Amino acid sequence: MECQECHERPATLHFTKVINGSKTxxxxxxxxxxxxxxxxxxxxxxxxxDLLSGLFNFEPSSLNEQTSKDITSQHHLKCLKCGMTYQEFxxxxxxxxxxxxxxxxxxLNPIFRRVHSGNIVHDxxxxxxxxxxxxxxxxxxxxxxxxxELIQSEEFEQAAQVRDQIKEIEKGIKPNGxxxx
Amino acid sequence: xxxxxxxNEAISPWMKEEGPDSxxxxxxxxRLARNFDQTPFPIIAKSQNLEKILDFFQQEYHHQSFNNxxxxxxxxxxxxxxxxxxxxxxxxxxxxxxxxNAELGGALISKNEQVSVMVNEEDHxxxxxxxxxxxxxxxxDQAFELDDWLEEKINYAFDEKKGYLTSxxxxxxxxxxxxxxxxxxxxxxxxxxxxxxxxxxxxGLVVRGIYGEGSxxxxxxxxxxxxxxxxxSERDIVEDLQSVVxxxxxxxxxxxxxxxxxxxxxxxxxxxxxxxxxxxxxIIESKETAKCLSDVRLGIDIGYIENIPKTILNELMVLxxxxxxxxxxxxxxxxxxxxxxxxxxxRERLKLEK
Numbered sequence: 001m002e003c004q005e006c007h008e009r010p011a012t013l014h015f016t017k018v019i020n021g022s023k024t025x026x027x028x029x030x031x032x033x034x035x036x037x038x039x040x041x042x043x044x045x046x047x048x049x050d051l052l053s054g055l056f057n058f059e060p061s062s063l064n065e066q067t068s069k070d071i072t073s074q075h076h077l078k079c080l081k082c083g084m085t086y087q088e089f090x091x092x093x094x095x096x097x098x099x100x101x102x103x104x105x106x107x108l109n110p111i112f113r114r115v116h117s118g119n120i121v122h123d124x125x126x127x128x129x130x131x132x133x134x135x136x137x138x139x140x141x142x143x144x145x146x147x148x149e150l151i152q153s154e155e156f157e158q159a160a161q162v163r164d165q166i167k168e169i170e171k172g173i174k175p176n177g178x179x180x181x
Numbered sequence: 182x183x184x185x186x187x188x189n190e191a192i193s194p195w196m197k198e199e200g201p202d203s204x205x206x207x208x209x210x211x212r213l214a215r216n217f218d219q220t221p222f223p224i225i226a227k228s229q230n231l232e233k234i235l236d237f238f239q240q241e242y243h244h245q246s247f248n249n250x251x252x253x254x255x256x257x258x259x260x261x262x263x264x265x266x267x268x269x270x271x272x273x274x275x276x277x278x279x280x281x282n283a284e285l286g287g288a289l290i291s292k293n294e295q296v297s298v299m300v301n302e303e304d305h306x307x308x309x310x311x312x313x314x315x316x317x318x319x320x321x322d323q324a325f326e327l328d329d330w331l332e333e334k335i336n337y338a339f340d341e342k343k344g345y346l347t348s349x350x351x352x353x354x355x356x357x358x359x360x361x362x363x364x365x366x367x368x369x370x371x372x373x374x375x376x377x378x379x380x381x382x383x384x385g386l387v388v389r390g391i392y393g394e395g396s397x398x399x400x401x402x403x404x405x406x407x408x409x410x411x412x413x414s415e416r417d418i419v420e421d422l423q424s425v426v427x428x429x430x431x432x433x434x435x436x437x438x439x440x441x442x443x444x445x446x447x448x449x450x451x452x453x454x455x456x457x458x459x460x461x462x463x464i465i466e467s468k469e470t471a472k473c474l475s476d477v478r479l480g481i482d483i484g485y486i487e488n489i490p491k492t493i494l495n496e497l498m499v500l501x502x503x504x505x506x507x508x509x510x511x512x513x514x515x516x517x518x519x520x521x522x523x524x525x526x527x528r529e530r531l532k533l534e535k
Contacts, residue, residue, distance in 0.1 A: 082221045094303070097221040098338035098346045101353075108350070112411055115351050117385055119412020122344025124355040127337050128329045134341050 005032035079103035140169050184529050187509055192496050193272055193294035193311070199491065200314015204482045205430050207362040207402065207495055209316045210273075211324040214347045214356035215306040215331070216338040222348040223283065223301045231285035231301050238300050242289050247330050248323070250291035258286040264513075267504030273311070275299055296327065303348050304356075306331070315426060317359060317419050324357075325415075344411065354411030359419050361426050362391060364494065366401040366479045367436035368429070374403070377432070381425055385409045400471030400498055405429070441483060452480035460531055464517075465524040470501050489534055497527060 003011045004027050011027035077086035084096035086104050095101065101108065112120045126134055143166045150159035200206070216222060220230050235257055243255040258266065258279065266280040269288070274297040279286045289298040299307040308327055312320045338346040345356040352358075368374045378388045387408050390398025405426060407418045440448050455476035458469070465473075478494035480486040499505065501523045507514050510522055 082225055084225065092224065093350070094224050094348045095222060095346070095350070096225045098216060098218055098340075101340060101343055101346055111350055112353070116354070116409045116411035119354075119409065121342050121412060122340070122354045123412055124344060124357075124414040125325065125328075127332050127339050129332050130336055130339065134339075138341070 001027050003027065003029035003032055005029070077104055077107065136169055136172055140166060143169065184526070185533065188496065188500065188530070191268075191272075191500055191505055191508075192492075193274075195293050195295045195311055195313055196495050196499075197492060198313045200312060200316055202430055203314040203491070205363055205365070205433050206315035206426065207313075207364055209312040209314065209320050210358075210360045210362075211310050211317075211320045212358045212360075213306075213308040213324055213328055213345075214304040214352045214358075215308065215328070215335075215345060216347060217305050218336045218338040220305065223285075223303065223305060224348060226301075228285055234301060234305055235285060235287050238287060238289060238298075241334055242298075247296075247327060250293065250296045250327075252292045253289050253296070254292070255287060255289045258283055258288075264504060264508055268508050271499060271502045271504045274309075276302060276307075278302060298331070304352070306335075315361065315430070317361065317423050317426075321359070321415060321419050351408075352410050355413075355415050355418070357410060357415050357418065358406055359415075359422050360404050360406035361422065363403050363405065363426070363429060363433075364401060364475065364478060365403055365429065365433050366475050367440050368433050369398070369401045370440065371436050373432065373436060377429070381405065384421055384425060386422060386425055399468060400475045400494070402471075402475075402498070437479070437483060448483075449480075449485055452476045452483075452485055456480065456486060459527050461528070462524045464520045465527065466520055467501060467503075467523070470523060470527065471498065474498060489531065493530075497530065500526065500530070 001011045003009050006029065009029035009031060012030050013028050013033045014026070016023055016025050078084070079096060079100040080103065081099035082096035084100055084103075086107060089095065089100065089104060095104075109120045143162055147159055147162045147166065150156075150162060196208070200209070217234065220226060220234065223231060239255050239257075242253055245253050247253070261269075266275070269275045270277050270280050272294065274290055274294060275286075275288050276299065279288070279299050279302045283301050285301050287300040289300065290296065295311050297309045297311075299309070308324060308331070310320050310324050310327065340346055344354040345352075347353050347356050365374055368377070374388075381388055385408050386405055388403055388405050391402050391404040405422065407422055409418070455473035458465070459473050459477060474494050474497050477486060477489065478491070481489055481491055481493070500509075503514075503519055506519050506522050506526070509526065510518075514522060
């Protein structure tokens with residue numbers, strides 16, 4: 001297909017323009033596209049972050065009432081710690097602080113899935129020092145769940161054992177706890 | 182300053198060592214992104230927050246040593262001249278972002294320049310380790326040790342489910358980018374590289390030219406690195422990367438073998454022409470330099486050229502970049518002046534070997 005502007009070079013850029021609801025299809029070569037301003041070739045290359053912030057904006061272009069309500073609530077998401085709003089986050093493509101992860105958590109999993117091939121949970125190194133608490137906390141939670149189960153099934157002997165184990169773990173956590181007495 | 186002296190200072194000590202598979206793998210790098218848990222990330226942090234972090238690093242780590250990394254030196258970006266920063270960028274010790282945008286940035290660099298910890302870049306802390314040749318496992322072990330050492334004094338932003346919290350969602354989880362720099366002249370010449378890239382991408386790995394722009398790889402040097410940081414452990418990621426790099430090394434060796442067998446004279450001609458250009462030209466652009474250096478390095482690996490050391494490609498790729506040329510000249514140079522100085526520096530460097 002030849003370029004509709006110069007009729008010389010082959011058309012390499014194909015796009016549809018929608019102005020006031022009327023569609024026109026366009027086929028131009030790169031040279032004419034540049035000249036006519038269909039595309040802008042800025043000084044800076046299109047960065048990964050531009051692509052990323054594009055990923056976050058999956059708002060439909062035509063809104064019905066229900067989705068527009070959703071989006072309003074989305075815009076009100078705000079990190080109380082650093083003050084960054086969800087809207088700002090989607091523009092910059094970067095978090096403002098560690099607490100943003102909590103503040104925007106309801107919106108983040110789709111983003112993580114896209115960026116990390118469907119993964120949303122960390123599997124890897126845990127910090128050696130502060131992580132020992134995390135490891136113990138994990139154990140503690142597991143034991144507490146087990147305790148509840150045992151109590152419900154009225155296996156009190158075993159429950160007592162688990163309760164003692166929980167006490168042991170809790171003793172272990174204290175010395176690492178932020179230096180409080 | 183004599184050229185020899187300049188080179189000694191310009192080339193990181195670790196680069197002069199020869200690592201495993203160094204005929205194809207130039208270097209291995211591990212980078213870990215970390216943040217302080219109670220401080221906003223650098224993009225929105227107040228300057229007093231960032232200054233506090235700089236002071237912390239200055240106080241706790243300046244002149245410290247860890248394992249083989251002796252006499253760590255902490256430098257603040259604000260204390261460096263633009264050309265000095267550029268030289269650090271060209272040595273890959275700091276990122277262009279840190280040099281240009283982070284006024285309150287810093288870097289903790291070991292004496293052998295194998296370790297560089299960038300401070301207040303996109304994240305508060307970016308730990309980087311370089312190794313000559315192909316040494317992913319060693320690099321990861323060392324990176325973990327260094328990370329633990331830093332963590333003794335720093336409370337990292339870490340979440341049980343999301344892992345290490347980073348400013349950009351592309352780094353969350355392990356915060357790790359493992360990368361390997363490879364010289365693949367035969368796979369490029371036979372156009373095989375382009376066909377292999379899509380397959381490599383499917384494994385969640387990225388291939389890009391390290392010096393050139395876009396998809397063009399200047400000097401046939403490619404960087405292979407992981408894209409995914411969430412949901413897979415560091416060891417798994419490194420294992421994947423390792424197996425792909427092994428495959429590439431094997432394919433590159435095979436392609437070199439075939440090239441020599443099928444078109445020995447053409448190949449020899451190409452290599453010696455490039456050698457001639459480097460030895461005799463008076464004006465040379467960086468693109469031509471990269472091409473010729475790649476050819477000469479291939480010539481050394483195959484055995485056509487004997488009196489030039491193997492490290493010439495790594496060395497001159499670094500030395501002939503604008504920042505270094507200007508530091509050598511001790512003044513700002515126009516592109517044309519740089520091309521002249523580049524040609525003369527290469528000629529001088531090759532004479533050192535005779």
